[in-house]
Structure formats: structure tokens, C-alpha cells
Amino acid sequence: MTTHSGVPEVVVDRLPQYLRALAQLESSGFDVISSQQLGELLQVTPAQIRKDLSYFGRFGKQGRGYSISHLLERLRNILGLDQTWNVAVVGVGRLGRSIISYPGFEPEGFRVVCAFDSDPAVVGQVAGGLTVYNFADYAEIAEREHVQIAIVAVPANVAQAVIDNLVAAGVKSILNYAPKSALTPPDVRIRNVDPVVSLQSMTYYLSAV
Amino acid sequence: MTTHSGVPEVVVDRLPQYLRALAQLESSGFDVISSQQLGELLQVTPAQIRKDLSYFGRFGKQGRGYSISHLLERLRNILGLDQTWNVAVVGVGRLGRSIISYPGFEPEGFRVVCAFDSDPAVVGQVAGGLTVYNFADYAEIAEREHVQIAIVAVPANVAQAVIDNLVAAGVKSILNYAPKSALTPPDVRIRNVDPVVSLQSMTYYLSAV
């Protein structure tokens, strides 16, 4: 699939991997790396790294490799990570609270700015420093708070309805923790985070030996 | 990639999706479904569903479709989900505790039977009903408890070392929550659960419009 501007989606999905390895290398004091070395580090062929990068420009120098700091800067720019993204969490149950308090988002430029629930017992509560709003007011509040990404952490049985509402409110990117793969229009990007599904495909290899 | 017995890995990865949709359909009282209908539900072409299933056998009836209960049974058997899997959680910090208490594993046949940490302040504590063992004793205890799958929830900087130890202890399936893609030998299957990586590729499409 090459959903946008001719760059295959698989390629875009690999860029964050490269980014993270490069950030690690930079903080370890390295300056330059070849596709060969980076490939060994990530278990990817050097040709794949070079081809992936070539979709976006020519960032290396023959005979030398890539300047780590320069490549980092370019990758962050390509992925839109040179800005902060505002995120809303929908569903403030056990899982939603963990997500709100997860310390891994902020340093990567993702700021959880508001939280929503439909349960009157939860609306108005404070969770992880955020007041929980009524999900019925999503569109209005999300606009006010400049939310660009929604994280869904609601039970499976209401996931599709919640996601339909988000789509109606104009959300274009959804990270779905609900154990349900929901339907969205083609212009809305949705990623599922589901540990059970990951386990369920690994057991195939464990049992079928 | 067709890592095992000729069935492409992408195919195996789709089976849990089919399984979940079918389980949903069964509990809604449906008996039979065609590849056409299932495809609409999952946003997959009917041909893909038929071809995927054909790697494992002939489960449908021409003119009718698939018996949902029969197909469910076969899929669970193929994926090895007609048994219970014992899981160890390694790393009992904030995230590890959430995983131990996550109620979504048990009903799908994944039982968290023990937990490990290296921090002397945490070892011996009780978390989610489990006593936390010293990770140094992993091999011995995991064998005693018949652990087949390890879930890693440790900080990025120790993830590779922990995973190396798990591999040395004979673990073949790892679900990695650490924000670090770790290296493993080819016979060890590792899946990464990383919300930040998912977000980082979605921002590409948000910004590059």
C-alpha cells in the first residue's frame, strides 16, 4: 500500500525504528554510521535502509555513511516529530488511567491534554492531573485543546460507536487499545495496540513445531 | 517471510483477527458466514480470507460459506489456543504491574503465573496476587511453573540484557513492552508492543498532507 505521496506504508512504519536506533547511537557519542552497521543493529539489510531513505532524499555520503545528527534531524522532520502533538484519551478506566500516566509519551513529543468518559461517575473526576470531560462534548473540547490524535481505551462493545463519534468529530489518527478492530473511512488512520493478538499469533509457532 | 512449514507469517498474523470476529459473530447468534460477509466486517477481500484459510485446509462449503463454530474450533486448534499458556512477566514496575493485573489475558487462555524483577526492593513483594521472584532465578522457576511465554516490561537500557538472559534460559516467545527493539536468534519469536512507535508513524500522515 502506498497511501500517501508514493511512499509505501511499510517504509513509513520502519522510520521510527531507524529513528530510535539513531537516537541511541547519538547519545552513545557516535557521529557517523553506515547502512551496513545500522542494518546489523536492527536486523535489516543495508539495501533496505538505503532504499527506504531514498524515498525522501539523499542523506548519506559515499565512502562515509550517514551523519547521525543530520539523519536524525531529517527523519524527525519527515515524520513530523519536530513538533508537539496533542493527544486525547477516551475511556478513563483502568487502562485509560495507565495511558494518561504513562511517562513515555511526553519525552517523544506526545502530550496528553485531555481525557473523556461517558460514565457520569467518572466525568468530573481528576485522573493523572487531568479533569475528565464528558465524551458527549468531545468535538468542542478537542478543538479548544488543539487535539490531533485520539487514544481509545474503552470496552470492546462500545469501541465502534466511540470511534464513529471520533470520526464524525474530524479525528484523523486513532490509537486503539480496545480489543476490537474497528472500521474507519480511508482517510482516518487507525493503529491497534493489542497484546492478546500478538500472543495469539506467537502460539502458532510454539505449538506447531 | 514463511518462517514455518510454508505458511507466510502475514497469514498467521491475520488469523487472530478472523478468530475474534468469528467469536463475536457466534456470541451474536450467527451460525454461518461467507468470506464475502466476513471480509466486509474486517475490511479484507473475500479472496484473501479464502486463500489464508486454504493454507490449513478446506473448511467451507460451496454455496453456503463457513460454519462459524466449526471454523472457530479449527482456528483455535491451528493457533494452539485450545490450551492454556503460562506466562511470566519480567519487570514489576508501573507497567509490569498493569500487565499482571490486566484482565484481558485470562479469558483468552493466557495465565500470568509468575513475576520477576532484579530490584531487591521489589523482589519478595506481592503484585496482583503474585510473589515477585528474583530474575536471577528465572530459569529454575520458569521451568517449575511451566512458563512458555515471557512478557518483558523493563526499562529500555536493560531490555537487551534481560532478553539475552531469557533466550539463554530457553524462552522461545517474547512479548516486549520495552521501547527498544531487541535482537534475538531466529528461533526465538519476539513481538514489540510500543504505542510510541505507532504514534510516530501516524504523524507522518498527519503532517505531510
Add this chain to the structure above:
DNA sequence: AAACGATTGTAAATAGATTCACAAACAGGG
């Protein structure tokens, strides 16, 4: 019991992704 509409399973065709392989480019040394 034959004809019909629906749906599977799969061989062949197409589309897509990865790898190969090499000319072009660069840095360092003599």
C-alpha cells in the same frame, strides 16, 4: 431430477516489496 443461484478453493495473473549489483562519489594516503 434437472436447473439455478451462491460460494468455495485454487491456478494464474498482477501488484508490491526486497534484494542484488554496480556505477558514481568521497576520504585518506602516498
Add this chain to the structure above:
DNA sequence: CCCTGTTTGTGAATCTATTTACAATCGTTT
């Protein structure tokens, strides 16, 4: 300033996955 050893960027080749297309089959209706 030329030679040597690297390493990039990319067209072409290969490999993999998806889709097409249709004969074979099934249940139902006439």
C-alpha cells in the same frame, strides 16, 4: 594528484503477497 578502499543511491531482478477469475460443488426450487 592519483590510487585505494568504502559506501551510497538506484535500476533491474527476484521474491512475496494479493487479487482475479473460474471450474467444482452444494442446497434449494421447480
